[in-house]
Amino acid sequence: MSETYARPRFGQPREPQKKVDRGSRLVDLLDFVATSHVRSVAFLVLCGFLLFLPGFFSIPPIDRDEARFAQATKQMVETGDFVDIRFQDDVRYKKPVGIYWMQAAAVEAASALHLPRAQVRIWIYRVPSLIGAFGAMLLTYWTALAFVTRRGAVLAALIMGSSVLLGVEARLAKTDAMLLLTVVAAMGAMARVYLSWQRGEDDPHPPWSWPAIFWTALAGGILIKGPLILMFVALTVAMLAFFDRSLTWLWRLRPVWGLMWLLVLVLPWFIAIFWRAGDAFFTDSIGGDMLSKLAAQESHGMPPGLYLLLFWLTFWPGAPLAAMAAPAVWRARREPGAQFLLAWLVPSWIVFEAVLTKLPHYVLPLYPAIAILTIGALERRVLSRSWLTSGTAWWFIIPALASLAAVVGAVSVTRQPVFLAWPFVAAALIFGLFAWWLYDDNRAERSLMNAVVAALFLAFAIYGVVVPALTPLFPSAEVARALRNVVCVGPKAAAAGFHEPSLVFMTGTSTLLTDGSGAADFLAQGSCRFALIEQRAERSFAQRAEAIGLRYDVASRVEGYNISQGRAISIAIFRSEGTE
Template identity: 50%
Template sequence: MPDVSRSNTLVASARGLRPLRALTALFEFAVGSHRRAALVLLLTSLITFLPGVFEIPPIDRDEAYLSQSSKEMMEGGDYVDLRYQHDTHYTKPVGIHWLQVAAVRTAEAFGVPDARTAIWLYRLPSVLAGIGAVLVTYWCALAFVSRRGAMLAGLMIVGSPLIDAEARLARTDAVLLLTITAAMSVLARAYLFGRDEKIARPGWTLVLVFWIAFAAGILLKGLVIVMVVGLTAATLCVVERSARWLQILRPLHGIIFLAILVLPWLIAMYARTGDSFLLQSVGHDTLGKITTAQESHGGPPGYYLVLFFATFFPTSVLVGLAAPAIWARRREADIRYLLAWLVPSWVIFELSATKLPHYVMPLYPAIAILVAGAIEAKTLSRQRWLIKLGVTWWYIAPTIIGLAAVFAAVALVRRPILLAWPLVVAAIVCGYLAREIYGRSVESAVTHAIAAMILVGVAFFGLIAPALSPLFPSATLAELVRASGCPNPAAASAGYWEPSLVFLLGTQTKFVTAPAAADFLHAAGCRFAFVDTHQEREFLERAKAIGLRYAWGPEIGAFNYSKGQAITIAVFSSPDAQSR
């Protein structure tokens, strides 16, 4: 039953402030039943993850790179091999590409126009996986805490800025989060059975969920799920001095089922490429990242700990307050499991040479459940200076982020984006309320802090980011080509070599030098050349040497965030393009 007295106390203390009353009432409604909780988490996830999915152009580089590879699967009709502009693309397994292809093919079947260059379709698997990860975190948490605590854990996943971003990008990480959380949820029930009388023995349905999730994780990102699940199980077996509890998962049958799901594609790839895929994907992309910082993505041990405050905000504020109580209960079965999920894999990630913020994302559900449990048990630290230092950021962060986003829009595009202002103000109000009511109800304070970050995210991704056209020069260039009216335009680019341009303009788009761009424009047909102004002199010298006739189009000022530098792109077109 909902705690009516608690709700009434909070409402009375709000002094007429509607946000406090509304959020408190919504939370109390949600925890009234599992169906309500799932519905509220579903709607909250949609509100959080959908803004910007349809409006923001392709993001360089991973999103555009993966989406283009999926597009080439459809163009060539080959759903085994992985290609980018017809060259091999063996960094990741095939899983995310199959999901993206399924989304685009379904849209084409329903008559969606230009489906293959609609980036939102490639993002749908991530959006759905993000929602699924929230709901599965709720289900996972029910093995450890009450419905109230599980609801908080699910909301913590929704409120994470890192998960918020990944759930709207056409990449593997949101889907991987779902598969790992699902596998770890079943593993938790297998471990806690016999140690917690509330936990029933997982039946064949849950065992199938575990092995399907495990297989999907392998097809998505190779050994990552093997590491997280394997280290958790190994740690628990060492601590317990027994592996008998793993028999609940029917390992012999499961491994056979896993092989049936994974091996056909691996065998097909081996028949096609020999050991090239395994050497590049497993050897270079996965194991190589442990010893070598790839693509300048390195960092010292402690990198993830430092970033954690921002990437899992606002929940990160409470981790320090919850840590003493968690450590005191470390020998209890439920806490032991969550720490086994969290600590060994975190250590491996910290020691690996290559580091990116999203690598530790599959460990966030464990942290959310640990913190939710501490809130439910009322065992958070009561050190006043630590509380004041932490919860003040619930007010400061949305204020800084919201105002910075608004001012960035004014600076970059000379537009105030007025529709975003009410959302930013509401976020600041929610952050302020979260700070003020912490002493009366941590639960309500956390929900307000999460609401503040959701509002900031909706304002930025839904309204501000789509308006920042200088960040998306590929979309501007693609629009120029479409506006020409050419039935079969061809394009080459010198100095600006981002995969988003290939995705929007077509697989045949060429990345060349400035002199080669002039030669490209000299051929017959409707053609466009995009030249970084730093290379413009070379283009013009070559154009003069070969007697090139061309039209000089606009110059596109932009900021290449992949390289962290401002650029200007000159647009040149052939006479055929100008005659239309």
């Protein structure tokens, strides 16, 4: 006999009941790990390693955001200035200092362990994102325990951990995975306070742990990405107040002590940066970054509905089940658990759809709520049996399309079929096919587990094998490799025509970003200097070199593709031979 679960009300998990049908070996594994918290957490940690580590160490720096964050952190470590945020000589005041401190700590730890060239190993800067992805997965489990059974909480965490969007963010040295961790922690703590109030629990001495987690998570979120986390919390509270006509439960979060604790954590750096730069940080971060998104000033303006369209890809493999759960969630919308999760999800989603600037990762902090709502409907066996069940084909379609795109892309970019990826591709297709064919609304866990395994093999194929093999997409890494092989001490470089942040990160903070004429002047100023000239800037470089009598030679040439601008490039590495 194995275990299934009675249909719990959202926010009121019940004990498991017995059932006869085991479903599959994957479901047996789920039953086994769900027998204790220790097994559940250990299983999720193992799944996290399998889902997040492929490609983590081998994918070069990605332009542009990741390379900008990493370079700014690198300069903090180089200068020892952990207050100011700069990219070369320019201030970078779009985001607070939190993620830079975390990345700097990772770099300093690696250096203390005598890891060679720690400051230019991009995977070290990705460690906070990896921790954020792991933490978000485990905190989704913790949060889900307030709404569903332990078995359901494991499934919710698996949905979150295997989602395409979190897999991408776990491998990028930027803010979003760590922001997700803080949001889930805050929402998990707030959910426990709210549900205890809804159940009528009137403890005169409520525990300090939930308020402590809540306010610490808020402080962390503010230091990582400014007031965005406050929007999620405020909109959730406002919607709950609208439905309940009461906010008395907020006092259980101990707001007076909590606000004091938040200010203790947050104010020191904001005071320090104000002392250093005046109001420049607040002007750039709030006016130049946050408010500019309302007007789509970052060339990412899209109409409402984009996030709903992208959801089918970014939340795969959980998206088909989420669609089938939607009708049941709507019917349960006034139940305390569903009401809280919808208050977390719906208002913020509407805001993101209304804002003109749209990037896929903006809605990531809302995905845990969708995962838990989906599992709540699954446990109650109320998934839709309508035309929405046709969406189960998506479990096979995504691996098929992704595998085809990966193989075709690898052949077109590298002229190599990347055979090593094929076994992983085949496994992803097989498990995706099983997830589709074996779907039964009474045993949906079986299909979901197969889909998670398909996502795992897809991660090995794409992140672990195909992307690292696409070396032409990462010309900065090739240029840096060429400069490391030169026979001189302390090479200096100037770049013309290719100014991507990854180049500065890989070749050094002192790399001069100029035009062809400026690169020629730079080359004439001494030995062990190199001009990195993109083909479109070679003419101006040659004209200026002739004018100043500069003799130069081509050390090597890098052919590649600028993914930020979407065009092929050819970078010649010139070295001076003196002047006439």
